[in-house]
Amino acid sequence: MSLFEEIVKAWDAKDFDTLAAGMHEDFIWMDGYDVKTLDEWLPGLKHEMDSGFEFNKLSCLFENEDVIAYQHFVTDHNGIRHRVTNVMLLKDRKVYRATVIRVPDN
Numbered sequence: 709m710s711l712f713e714e715i716v717k718a719w720d721a722k723d724f725d726t727l728a729a730g731m732h733e734d735f736i737w738m739d740g741y742d743v744k745t746l747d748e749w750l751p752g753l754k755h756e757m758d759s760g761f762e763f764n765k766l767s768c769l770f771e772n773e774d775v776i777a778y779q780h781f782v783t784d785h786n787g788i789r790h791r792v793t794n795v796m797l798l799k800d801r802k803v804y805r806a807t808v809i810r811v812p813d814n
Contacts, residue, residue: 711801712768712776719763724754732802739808774798781813789813 709717711730718726728750735746744752769777776796783789791813797805 710768710771711798712771712778715776716763716766719757722757724757727753727757730802732799732804734799735803735805737806769793773801776803782810 715727715730718730731746731750733746735749737744737749763780764782766780767778769779771777775798777793779791779793781789782792789812790810792808792810794806794808796803
């Protein structure tokens with residue numbers, strides 16, 4: 709099973725501990741100008757999981773031993789649909805760096 713598949717399986721099972729264990733201790737999250745350490749980012753991940761967030765049209769764009777790129781779609785509170793692309797750099801088979809971009813999907 710690929711690492712991407714393992715991550716999706718843990719998300720679908722609401723297995724927060726497995727997801728958290730898959731993050732490198734030096735993890736950094738970048739969302740535009742917002743940068744968070746692992747300790748700052750994990751509570752938001754837990755909140756998303758607990759709120760019932762589900763991926764819409766989730767697809768893996770690319771994966772190898774160094775990187776995973778995936779995409780999904782969300783609709784914001786104003787009804788605008790966005791294409792969301794995430795890129796995760798890997799180190800020691802754990803997520804080391806992660807970034808996201810959201811683009812209106814017309």
